[in-house]
Amino acid sequence: MAAVQPKPTSALKVLVVDDQQQVRQIIRESLYRLGIKSVVMAANAADAIRAMKSEQIDIVLSDYNLGEGTDGQQLLEAARSGRLLTPVVPWIFITANSLKADILAAGDYMPDGYIVKPFTDQLLSRYIESLSARKQALAPLLMAVDSRRWDYVLAVAEAYAQRSDALSVEGHRQKAHALMRLARFEEAHALYERMLGLNSELAWAQLGRAQALRAQGQAAEAQKLLKRLTIDQPSYAAAYDTLMEITEDAGDEAQTLDLARKIADLVPNAKRKLKLGAVALVVGENELAIKALETAVAKSRYAVTPTPNEPLLLSQALVNGGDAQRALTLAGETAKRFPDQTSTQLLTKALSAQAQSQLGNGAAAAALMDELRSHAQEVHLDENGKLMLAKAALAAGQDEFGQQLIIEVARNNSDRPMMLAAAMRAAAGSAKEAECRDQVAAAGKVLEDTLQQLQAAKRSGDLAKALTVGEEALSLSPQHFTVQIELCTLHLIAMNRSDEDGAHANRARELLARLEGINPDHDRVAAARRFFRERVGAL
Amino acid sequence: MADAPQLAAQLDAAVIHDLKNRLAILAGELARLNELDLPPEARRHALAAQEQADAVTHKLVAYLTLRRAAAPDGLRANTQEDTPALLLDELQAEALLLAGGRVEVLVDAAGAPDFWFYDRHLVLLALDSALYNALRFARSRITLRASTTAGGICFSIRDDGPGVQATPDASSTGVGLRVCEAVAAAHRNRGIPGHCTLRSERDGGAVFELHLP
Numbered sequence: 001m002a003a004v005q006p007k008p009t010s011a012l013k014v015l016v017v018d019d020q021q022q023v024r025q026i027i028r029e030s031l032y033r034l035g036i037k038s039v040v041m042a043a044n045a046a047d048a049i050r051a052m053k054s055e056q057i058d059i060v061l062s063d064y065n066l067g068e069g070t071d072g073q074q075l076l077e078a079a080r081s082g083r084l085l086t087p088v089v090p091w092i093f094i095t096a097n098s099l100k101a102d103i104l105a106a107g108d109y110m111p112d113g114y115i116v117k118p119f120t121d122q123l124l125s126r127y128i129e130s131l132s133a134r135k136q137a138l139a140p141l142l143m144a145v146d147s148r149r150w151d152y153v154l155a156v157a158e159a160y161a162q163r164s165d166a167l168s169v170e171g172h173r174q175k176a177h178a179l180m181r182l183a184r185f186e187e188a189h190a191l192y193e194r195m196l197g198l199n200s201e202l203a204w205a206q207l208g209r210a211q212a213l214r215a216q217g218q219a220a221e222a223q224k225l226l227k228r229l230t231i232d233q234p235s236y237a238a239a240y241d242t243l244m245e246i247t248e249d250a251g252d253e254a255q256t257l258d259l260a261r262k263i264a265d266l267v268p269n270a271k272r273k274l275k276l277g278a279v280a281l282v283v284g285e286n287e288l289a290i291k292a293l294e295t296a297v298a299k300s301r302y303a304v305t306p307t308p309n310e311p312l313l314l315s316q317a318l319v320n321g322g323d324a325q326r327a328l329t330l331a332g333e334t335a336k337r338f339p340d341q342t343s344t345q346l347l348t349k350a351l352s353a354q355a356q357s358q359l360g361n362g363a364a365a366a367a368l369m370d371e372l373r374s375h376a377q378e379v380h381l382d383e384n385g386k387l388m389l390a391k392a393a394l395a396a397g398q399d400e401f402g403q404q405l406i407i408e409v410a411r412n413n414s415d416r417p418m419m420l421a422a423a424m425r426a427a428a429g430s431a432k433e434a435e436c437r438d439q440v441a442a443a444g445k446v447l448e449d450t451l452q453q454l455q456a457a458k459r460s461g462d463l464a465k466a467l468t469v470g471e472e473a474l475s476l477s478p479q480h481f482t483v484q485i486e487l488c489t490l491h492l493i494a495m496n497r498s499d500e501d502g503a504h505a506n507r508a509r510e511l512l513a514r515l516e517g518i519n520p521d522h523d524r525v526a527a528a529r530r531f532f533r534e535r536v537g538a539l
Numbered sequence: 540m541a542d543a544p545q546l547a548a549q550l551d552a553a554v555i556h557d558l559k560n561r562l563a564i565l566a567g568e569l570a571r572l573n574e575l576d577l578p579p580e581a582r583r584h585a586l587a588a589q590e591q592a593d594a595v596t597h598k599l600v601a602y603l604t605l606r607r608a609a610a611p612d613g614l615r616a617n618t619q620e621d622t623p624a625l626l627l628d629e630l631q632a633e634a635l636l637l638a639g640g641r642v643e644v645l646v647d648a649a650g651a652p653d654f655w656f657y658d659r660h661l662v663l664l665a666l667d668s669a670l671y672n673a674l675r676f677a678r679s680r681i682t683l684r685a686s687t688t689a690g691g692i693c694f695s696i697r698d699d700g701p702g703v704q705a706t707p708d709a710s711s712t713g714v715g716l717r718v719c720e721a722v723a724a725a726h727r728n729r730g731i732p733g734h735c736t737l738r739s740e741r742d743g744g745a746v747f748e749l750h751l752p
Binding site for chain 1: 560563564567570571600612615616617618619620621622625628629632633636653654656660726727728729730
């Protein structure tokens with residue numbers, strides 16, 4: 001591992017972010033006294049982002065409370081998620097509240113340290129020096145993690161894990177994480193247990209152990225451990241995230257909504273508010289959806305890379321809530337804001353069509369539907385998008401098209417009970433409600449039967465039949481996760497037995513690529529990827 | 540619309556934030572003042588003012604910690620790996636500053652583990668409180684120590700003052716020790732909580748110990 005020569009403190013370029021001019025001045029003078037002359041000042045998040053984009057910043061000293069608008073935590077998240085800084089740049093919060101740690105621990109991105117005001121020059125100097133030194137010492141590992149090449153991360157992390165100092169713990173942590181990404185769940189589990197043997201309260205190791213158990217098919221045990229973790233560490237947001245994935249898989253709407261609400265309270269950023277809004281929409285809690293999505297829209301105003309998801313879902317919630325005029329305005333604004341995104345253009349038209357129908361403008365709604373139908377096949381939409389389109393079609397009297405979309409969603413999501421429920425709700429209030437409900441239930445039943453046939457063929461060892469049933473199921477439900485992963489696994493098995501012309505390997509590669517696009521972090525996808533790499537090599 | 544306790548909490552948070560910002564400005568101004576070439580009497584007053592600003596900040600932090608410990612969720616340790624020797628260095632730097640040359644501050648980290656798991660911020664808060672106490676009574680020396688124990692790590696602060704029994708308690712509210720107890724209790728490992736003690740040494744002085752599992 002090449003040693004990284006740290007910059008001398010006096011050569012560092014420091015970004016100071018504070019809404020109070022007097023405080024900025026005090027910090028700058030402290031830095032000057034420490035020999036740091038290169039200081040960039042920012043009074044708010046927008047100035048800070050501009051500075052990060054234009055300057056090569058070595059350290060960020062940011063107030064947590066930045067007055068109106070974006071707070072320090074949001075700024076940190078924007079900087080890290082937008083990759084405005086390298087992972088080696090330390091981020092230090094300067095807070096007025098000595099107990100800010102409780103809040104900071106809850107964020108999606110953690111600061112590297114924080115200093116409580118007022119502070120001495122010596123303390124500031126020690127923080128800057130010790131945090132810079134730690135980050136420089138960890139630089140190869142941080143850069144490896146940033147590359148997401150998990151075999152490489154594993155090798156680098158192993159070297160750190162062998163050390164006997166505090167950095168070895170970070171080595172173990174990243175090693176366990178890499179093992180999870182490489183689908184070596186048992187080894188990851190053993191490593192997390194080993195870390196918990198050192199200290200039973202390490203939240204990241206408790207979470208990792210639960211995730212490893214879940215990946216090994218022990219979801220109930222994982223859920224039990226995670227519930228205990230959320231009691232012991234009530235501000236550890238990542239534990240709630242995994243719990244929510246488990247309740248979502250199980251189709252437990254009430255628990256999922258409750259967890260989404262808790263996380264959004266704990267980490268009130270745009271991402272968490274969007275998730276709460278999306279869950280509330282799916283389970284039919286429209287008022288809550290509007291409230292959460294309004295906050296998400298307001299918070300994402302400062303996003304480094306804005307997405308249309310927040311306004312699109314808010315627009316849908318507004319239509320559901322009967323506020324068609326506002327929905328129409330928002331859809332129009334969103335279309336203008338994202339002119340080059342074809343899916344956004346399509347969905348804003350669908351939402352406008354829903355709103356126009358509600359306002360009694362049937363002709364306008366029909367015209368919009370005609371316009372978007374000609375492009376609908378060319379655009380890839382996620383399941384929520386398809387349901388938006390289905391609602392628009394049903395509202396504009398294009399029942400067949402609406403039903404077709406709802407059935408498509410149902411067929412592709414028979415393993416996701418909450419999405420099935422959302423598909424049924426999409427037809428609520430329309431003339432076709434009862435019919436759609438029956439068709440959704442029937443689609444689920446057909447898939448369930450097919451998957452049972454597939455399992456029976458697998459149990460009897462009839463691989464050829466299992467492959468045929470799997471391919472049939474895929475033609476029926478081309479985006480169904482379970483069908484895709486089952487079929488991919490079958491082709492991997494077939495490939496392992498005999499694959500002279502490479503047909504199974506090619507089909508497995510193709511399915512794996514699709515799965516990587518849908519759910520790259522899923523444990524079964526990771527396991528399939530590992531199997532393929534071990535047998536064939538690179539994807 | 541927020542209810543009354545919520546509004547009170549929001550008001551508290553806003554006032555505390557403002558107070559601490561103003562204290563930061565006050566401490567900054569006093570630091571600048573102390574850099575000037577002041578006449579001896581002015582220097583004495585400026586240093587006394589700086590000490591008072593630090594003491595007010597310290598009290599406010601202790602109060603907030605205890606308030607949090609008394610809340611339903613209690614005080615929770617965010618346990619991470621840390622280097623005890625570096626933590627003592629940081630504490631020593633602060634002690635030297637506060638002592639203003641009146642006492643010497645020694646560090647003994649020879650028996651400390653290379654790293655241990657605890658909430659660095661909370662541990663500093665507790666040791667800071669104990670340090671304030673030690674500074675009040677030390678005659679000439681304070682020793683900061685970290686050592687490995689059978690069940691974990693022990694941070695200690697020893698002074699060469701009159702000892703615990705003889706400590707005049709008229710100006711003490713006991714807040715410092717309560718902060719330390721809250722911080723110790725916030726740390727657990729395999730069901731065992733941390734604890735702290737304050738006692739007199741046989742050969743004189745008082746020693747505070749923070750044991751973390």
